[in-house]
Amino acid sequence: MPERKPRKDAVRNRAAVLAAADELFASRESPQAVTMADVAAAAGVGKATLFRAFGDRTGLILALHEARLAPIGEAVEQGPPPLGPGTPPRERLPALLDALLCFKIDNRHLALALEGTGSDSPYRTEHYEWWHSTLKAVLEQLPDVTDSGFTAHALLAATRADLVEHLVGRQHTSREQMRAHLAAFTHKILPPQVPRG
Amino acid sequence: MPERKPRKDAVRNRAAVLAAADELFASRESPQAVTMADVAAAAGVGKATLFRAFGDRTGLILALHEARLAPIGEAVEQGPPPLGPGTPPRERLPALLDALLCFKIDNRHLALALEGTGSDSPYRTEHYEWWHSTLKAVLEQLPDVTDSGFTAHALLAATRADLVEHLVGRQHTSREQMRAHLAAFTHKILPPQVPRG
DNA sequence: ACACGAAGCGGACCGCGGGTCCGTATAGTA
DNA sequence: TACTATACGGACCCGCGGTCCGCTTCGTGT
Numbered sequence: 001m002p003e004r005k006p007r008k009d010a011v012r013n014r015a016a017v018l019a020a021a022d023e024l025f026a027s028r029e030s031p032q033a034v035t036m037a038d039v040a041a042a043a044g045v046g047k048a049t050l051f052r053a054f055g056d057r058t059g060l061i062l063a064l065h066e067a068r069l070a071p072i073g074e075a076v077e078q079g080p081p082p083l084g085p086g087t088p089p090r091e092r093l094p095a096l097l098d099a100l101l102c103f104k105i106d107n108r109h110l111a112l113a114l115e116g117t118g119s120d121s122p123y124r125t126e127h128y129e130w131w132h133s134t135l136k137a138v139l140e141q142l143p144d145v146t147d148s149g150f151t152a153h154a155l156l157a158a159t160r161a162d163l164v165e166h167l168v169g170r171q172h173t174s175r176e177q178m179r180a181h182l183a184a185f186t187h188k189i190l191p192p193q194v195p196r197g
Numbered sequence: 198m199p200e201r202k203p204r205k206d207a208v209r210n211r212a213a214v215l216a217a218a219d220e221l222f223a224s225r226e227s228p229q230a231v232t233m234a235d236v237a238a239a240a241g242v243g244k245a246t247l248f249r250a251f252g253d254r255t256g257l258i259l260a261l262h263e264a265r266l267a268p269i270g271e272a273v274e275q276g277p278p279p280l281g282p283g284t285p286p287r288e289r290l291p292a293l294l295d296a297l298l299c300f301k302i303d304n305r306h307l308a309l310a311l312e313g314t315g316s317d318s319p320y321r322t323e324h325y326e327w328w329h330s331t332l333k334a335v336l337e338q339l340p341d342v343t344d345s346g347f348t349a350h351a352l353l354a355a356t357r358a359d360l361v362e363h364l365v366g367r368q369h370t371s372r373e374q375m376r377a378h379l380a381a382f383t384h385k386i387l388p389p390q391v392p393r394g
Numbered sequence: 395a396c397a398c399g400a401a402g403c404g405g406a407c408c409g410c411g412g413g414t415c416c417g418t419a420t421a422g423t424a
Numbered sequence: 425t426a427c428t429a430t431a432c433g434g435a436c437c438c439g440c441g442g443t444c445c446g447c448t449t450c451g452t453g454t
Contacts, residue, residue, distance in 0.1 A: 006401085006402090007400095007401060007402065007449085007450055007451080008450075008451090009401095009402070009403085009449075009450070010401080010402065010403095010450095013402085013403085032315065035439080035440060035441085036440075036441060036442080037439095037440075037441090040404090040405095045403085045404080046403060046404030046405060047404075047405070047441090047442080047443095048402090048403070048404060048405075048442090048443075048444085049402075049403060049404070051441085051442065051443080052402075052403085056441075056442075057441070057442090116315060118229065118313065118315045121359050121362065121363055121367075122359065123359060123360065123363040123367075124363070124367075146381070147377075147378045147381050147382070150364075150378035150379075150381075150382065151382060153355070153360055153364070154351075154354070154355040154382050157351070157354035157355050157357055157360060158350070158351040158354050158355075160354055160357070162318050162319065162320060163320065163350055163354060165318065166318055166320040166321070167347075167350070170318075170320075170321075180344075181344045181347035181348075182347075184343070184344050184347075185344070185347065185348060185351050185386075188385060188386050189382075189385050189386075201430095203430085203431090204420085204421055204422080204429095204430060204431065205421070205422095206420075206421070206430095206431070206432085207421095207430080207431060207432095210431085210432085232410085232411060232412085233411075233412060233413080234410095234411075234412090237433090237434095242432085242433080243432060243433030243434060244412090244413080244414095244433075244434070245413090245414075245415085245431090245432070245433060245434080246431075246432060246433070248412085248413060248414080249431075249432085253412080253413075254412070254413090
C-alpha cells in the first residue's frame with residue numbers, strides 16, 4: 001500500500017479547520033455567509049492549507065457532515081432495534097425517518113450547507129444514495145409496495161434541509177411537532193396493518 | 198396613479214431578454230451554466246439593460262417562471278374540473294399535483310433555476326406560498342386530516358425540481374412513469390374512501 | 395547533533411460572475 | 425426642430441472559490 005502517514009502539523013491543521021468550520025457554520029445565519037477565507041482565518045491557517053486538506057468547499061462540508069452522520073450510520077447498519085437491521089419494517093421505517101429528521105434538525109446548518117453547494121445535485125452524493133437504498137430495502141419488505149424507489153425519494157424529500165430550516169428556523173415549529181408531523185405522514189404511507197391470527 | 202408607461206424600446210428589449218433567457222436556460226445543461234452576460238449578449242443588449250428590467254438574476258428567472266405558470270394558476274383558480282375549485286377534494290388533490298409535476302417536467306430548466314438561486318430559500322417565494330395554501334385548503338376539506346400544513350409541504354417536496362431532474366433527466370424515468378408514481382404516492386395520503394350509502 | 399529531502403505552509407494572485415456607474419443616444423413632446 | 429426624460433451599454437468594481445510558488449518545518453538516516 002502506497003499510503004504514507006501524514007505529518008503531525010497536517011493532522012493538527014486539519015482538525016483545527018474542521019473545528020473552526022463547524023463553529024462558523026453553526027453561528028452564522030446562512031451557510032453561504034461563511035467563506036473559505038473566513039474558515040482559514042478562524043482556524044489560523046492559510047487558504048491553501050484548507051484546500052489541500054479538503055479539495056474544495058464541498059469536500060470540507062462533506063467531511064463535517066460525515067463526521068456527524070457516522071454514529072447514525074453505524075446504528076442503522078449494525079445497531080439494536082428500532083434502527084438496526086433486526087427490526088420489523090413497520091417499526092423500522094418510521095424510526096429511520098425520525099432519526100434522519102432529528103439529525104437534520106440538530107445539524108441543519110450543515111445539512112443546509114450540504115444541499116446548497118449549488119455545484120451539483122444533492123441526489124448524487126454518497127450519503128443520499130445510502131439513505132435511499134436503505135429506505136428502499138425496508139419498503140420492499142412490506143406487502144403491496146410497488147414504487148419503493150420513488151416512495152423512498154418522496155419520503156426523503158419530506159426531510160429536505162431547507163424545508164426543515166423553513167419550518168423550524170423561520171416558523172419556529174418545535175422539534176416535537178416536526179417529529180409528530182413526519183411520523184403521521186410516514187404512517188399514512190405504510191400499508192394498512194394486516195390483522196394477525 | 199404615478200405609473201408612467203415605459204418607452205417602446207424598453208418593452209422591446211424586455212421581450213428580447215425574456216426570449217433569449219428562455220432559449221438559453223432550455224439549451225444549456227445546467228442553469229448555472231448560463232450567466233447574465235450570456236443572456237445580455239444573446240439578447241443583443243447591454244448588461245445594465247437586463248438588470249434595469251429585472252432587478253437581479255432571481256428577478257429574471259421569476260419573470261420567466263411566472264409567465265409559464267400563469268395559465269395553470271388560472272386553471273386552478275377559476276377553471277373547470279378537475280383543476281378548478283368546483284372539484285371534490287379527492288379528485289382535485291391528485292389533479293393539482295399531477296399538473297404541478299407536468300409543469301416541473303416540461304419546464305425543469307426553469308424550475309431548477311428558480312429553486313437553485315442559492316440566494317434565498319425556495320420556501321419564501323410567492324409561488325410556493327400559493328401552491329402550499331392551495332393544497333392545504335384542499336386537504337382541509339378531507340376528513341381526518343390534521344397536519345394539512347405539513348402534509349402539503351411534504352407532497353410538494355415530492356415534486357422538487359432537482360428530484361424531477363434526477364429521475365427524468367439523469368435516470369431517464371419516463372414522464373408517464375413519474376406521473377404514475379406520484380399518483381400512487383398521493384393516493385396513499387388520501388384517507389380511505391368512506392363508502393357511500 | 396546534524397544535514398537534507400520531502401511534505402506542508404501561506405498569502406499574493408487569478409478568473410469569473412453578479413451587479414453598478416456614467417457618459418451617450420434616442421423616444422416622446424411642444 | 426429643439427429639448428428633456430428615459431433608456432442604453434460596456435467599462436468597471438467587488439467578493440469569492442481556487443491555484444501558484446518561494447519559504448518553512450517535519451522527520452528520518454547517519
